[in-house]
Amino acid sequence: MANRELTVRGAREHNLRDISVDLPRDSLIVFTGLSGSGKSSLAFDTIFAEGQRRYVESLSAYARQFLGQMDKPDVDFIEGLSPAVSIDQKSTSRNPRSTVGTITEVYDYFRLLWSRAGEPHCPVCDERIGRQTPQQIVDRLLELADGTRFQLLAPVVRGRKGEYADLFAELQTKGFARARVDGEVVSLSTPPTLEKKLKHSIDVVVDRLVVKDGVGRRLTDSVETALGLSGGLLVAELVDLPAGDPGRERRFSEKMACPNDHELGLDELEPRTFSFNAPYGACPDCTGIGTRLEVDPELVIPDEDLSLADGAVAPWGRTGSEMEYYQRLLRGLADQLDFSMDTPWRALPKRAKDAVLHGHEHEVHVKFRNRFGRVRQYSTGFEGVMEFLRR
Template sequence: MRGIDCSIPHRALTVVTGVSGSGKSSLAFDTLYAEGHRRYVQTFSSYSRQFLERLPRPPVDAVHNLLPTIGLAQHNGTNQPRSSVGTLTEVDDYLGLLLTALGTVHCPQCGQLVQPETATSAQTQLEKDFPEARVILVAERPWDPEIPRSEQLSELVRGGYRRIVRDGQIVELEGGEIDHFEVLESLPLVIDRLIIRDDDPRLRDSLESAFRIGRGEVRVESPDGETLARWKGDWSCNRCGLQLNEPTPPLFSFNTPLGACSTCSGFGKAMGISREAVVPDPGLSLSRGAIVAFAGPSGSAHRGAMLAFCERHEIPTKTAWARLTEQQQTAIFNGDDQWKGVLGYFDLLKERHTERDAMMHVAKFRAYTDCASCNGSRYSVGARNFATCIRGANIGELAAM
């Protein structure tokens, strides 16, 4: 490209066009982009410039009024099975950051709101639930496996922690045999004995010490040994003790082992029984053989059990499969205690994996379907436990929007 002299207006869409080899890329990228980038980099300090891309000066006589430039080059797109619009545009990354900062989680076992407790939240709860109560503040001190337990006991005594709670009684660490304490799984250290009063700085200081010494696990007992409250500084349920994952960006990415569904490994699909293969003609009713897996003499017993199941659950057998509700179709596939359903039928065949005919029959109805564990969302149970401030949706539901 030689002898070019042109003027390109600012704040306008200018198209550089021409036949192949005429110098379009040389003008746009090798000249305009390179010079604009070079001038922009020159505005930084010498220290900062060492971390930035340095482009050579293009072979031009002069370029006037050139603004800083951005180059968008064309590349072949990646074709990975885990790629989605959310991952390619990095929207999923921002959703993960949103959940890390604002996500809330309820225990999937008991429904309790789970969040790490702090000294401030613990003090607020005690002042509300046990005003003017005489309590014992206990920190469950775990053993450090790298240090002999006798040394840890001596260090705690030197630090002023001389009592533990054992079998409902307060025991002096200095007065007993060390061997008696070393067998404990952890040391229930007595941090303080006090009366709960509003805005008491002593209570706040003692709670902070308890969370620090107990490394997050603290409980409050009455003088007769009753546990009044218990807290953990991690993401575990205070009611049932279920341990949940701490919200971090890797948890909300199906491209990481932590965030990916353990069944489908983050692909959203798993090899299973395809409903479309089992019911190829949804216009047929159950009585007319909609479930083709039960066709033939070998499936007559299972077909009879299915019709009996439908009678128990008041599912019409002379109505076309397509006109049954989603709940009715799912019930036929899942079954009940008396009949294990269509899926149970295939599970029985899989147990006969040494029989070639049985496995060939199963193979006819297998296909990649939405993962039953994550419903095709790709995310792990730990990630799906967290709800956002957007209508309470979890990361999988947001990504599917």
Template sequence: MSQHQHIRIKGARVNNLKGIDVDIPRDRFVVITGVSGSGKSSLAFETLFAEGQRRFAESISSFARQFLGRMSKPDVESITGIPPAIAIEQKVNTRNPRSTVGTTTEIYDYLRVIFAKIGRTYSPISGEEVVCDSMESVMQYLRDKSGTLYLMADLKWEEEKYRIEKLLNLKEEGFSRVYIAPDDADKLGEVVRIDALLSDMERYAGREVMLMVDRISLGEGATEDEETAARLMDSIKSAFEKGEGTIHSVIVDETNITARRFSTLFEADGLRFEKPQEWMFNFNSPLGACPVCGGLGQIIGIDEALVIPNAALSVYQDAIACWRGNTMSYFKEQLILNAHKFDFPIHTPYNLLTAEQKRILWEGNEHLFGINDFFKELEAKRYKIQNKYMISRYSGRTVCRECGGHRLKKEALYIKVGGKSIADLMDMNIGELSQYFRELTLTDYERSIVSKAINEVTLRLTCLENVGLSYLTLGRRSNTLSGGESQRVNLVSCLGNSLTGSMYVLDEPSIGLHQRDTQRLISVLKQLRDIGNTVIVVEHDEEIIRAADWLIDIGPHAGIHGGEIVYQGPPPCTPSEENGHEDGTSCAQTTPETANRHEKGTSHAQNS
């Protein structure tokens, strides 16, 4: 065995290991098995990982090394050929409330890029897409129009005393007329000379006044005529400049009057919007985070679960805990007395109420003093001991009402890709999100911009499905995952990072995984191997053991009776694998000697 192709361990005595010698092939999928307490973790984590991490730390600068802490050398005579090591253990590695499945796997980072590059903004009022107009879009609109075109610039009036000065300045610049908008949109406005307006300002008080930039006759193919097109382009440019980005057109033909507003500003329905930018979707930045919860998605407030401890009860059955008792029952009685005025079902269990009925119960209306108003009243008189006690009793971490738990400013939620906002995607489980990206329809231009980002997202989503995590959502907090879930999420993150030449050490990744997903987990582990890494797994699952390229069985028993190599080599063949594994790797032939050694080792693994 050549040193550069293998990790060679001599005389390992960590914990109960009895001076064992092990040769582990590099860039292979290696399983370490044995009974509990036999020394598997001592070899994998406290020897291999510890030495790999220590040597990597020694290779970096002394300044960076001071932040890593002291790393002791494992009790071993020598280790050669060991690459930098990464451990993926069965524990939740972060308590950071800002960390989610999406951020850990870096899927969210790619979603931010996708939404910033091709996201479309929709008005929350009309639901219409918000677009910026340009000279070209105005010309495109006029291309097939006929009739008389009135082209006006929107005048941004300041205070009354500056209006006359502005009109005089416009007159000096060569403009002679203004357009007085009609009260009825179906009628044509009045064209007035600036001199006439200046002499009788009171007559047009309260009317919308626009600067008349041009009046031109449009006919079939008018925009194709070189001279007419040049005049239109010049007039449109001038109108945008004088109107500070906003112009109006009115086209009068034989039967209709068609008015249209154009704006180079990103606005609609009287609202000004931000153009999509990556920082808008970053809840870890003050620029993108919800101003109320600071990007956490939760606040300390009145907890719905404490106020309604039993959602199977109706309002009539005292579902609202804070309105029980002699003193506070007054609020419940008022609700029951007034419920008929707004058709509130007082006998319906709380968990069967509609979202609108729950909103009314919490926010109130003209007939109901809502739960939120009730606690505001208590807060206003917090100096009273009983009120302070009541507030603290029903307070807890609750969903931020401003962002709905989505962590972002509401402006970011107006931006959509494929009809979905980034918050909608974060609320989907992995399976639904994979389907969304499979069915996502983009233009060739959009796909050319974000195809790489989408490929990275779909790769990670596929890996999450393969390790049995299709039920998770990207918005799931990392500190709420189980140890097994956290380990598999980190495994996907490692695969997505595409590191090569490293050694990954995993602790029983099959725990908590349904048996039907074992082969998919094996596929992910082999993907990690195939990109040029050594994958070492401490495992008891027989299916994973047989899928390994190299097997190390430690035993024969636990504690002081273990710590020895029972078997090392390719996993023994099953009858169906006599010609090797499906992926082309070989397996050990069951000679009497190897069969006896393997029987001793694997029997302990199966009985553990």
């Protein structure tokens, strides 16, 4: 049976005087006491030092020669001790990206373990993600509606630094005419000059196709070309969909794909996939921090008895030319939605409140007099005060 306690007998390191304690395992334990009472001597110089010494002794003789000889702490014996890690109390960091795992480098081993031994599963059906053959990819693309226009992209560079002038020249000699560089399609005859110290992503435009009868052979050749060029990855961009549509790009891979054909494509697992400090592994909402800033509507409208004309929207209630601009937008919105700027906030209809806070789907017509008394008017979009504050 595993020890449920950490037993220390006869600890005499530094100023300890034959101390014996029994500590519960798998618990958060705090050592308190006056300065010089032996807290660090017991925790770091006795318990941690013995745990580290035993771990080093378990390594091969070849590995131990690089770590040096570790002295045994002055203690009669310690039982129930596992390999230990410690963080010096003087070297703690307030960086939110600094954790026990990163400081002790244990996190690096976890990322390596997960990337080499992990089995990814589809978040939709929980089935294990497998590989797709070129023919399966072709069949999936042919399932698109007739007349669908798309282009096949081969990702050759993903988030790496460099100028890539030689790559552009090589691609052009192979007969490719276009590439998508950092999200923008460019001609390889006049490639852009990239900043060497910045990270870039480059996708080669292999072919542009329309789903119709007889396109299968050409599509098969283009899919095989793209997969060979990128090492097994392919992106099909449905060009008729809006730029922000999540279905505009469909990723395929000879290596990782859902067996139930869910719209999911993953790269091969890498240690950076599990790093909250890397863009490819971090949560897109919190960027790996674990928290995110949000706008509190109650602070935006602190006094619901005020009207918009009286400054109910706190960020836009101050004076100045910029604030006057937003007051004009509010007046234009009020005219368009038919509510009064003099009505208290709490009495405004829900539609008006939602438009002020979260924006309006149609353009707002603004009409005002400039400082010379001339009437000016224009139409513009209205994003809402919440989006204004998020920016």
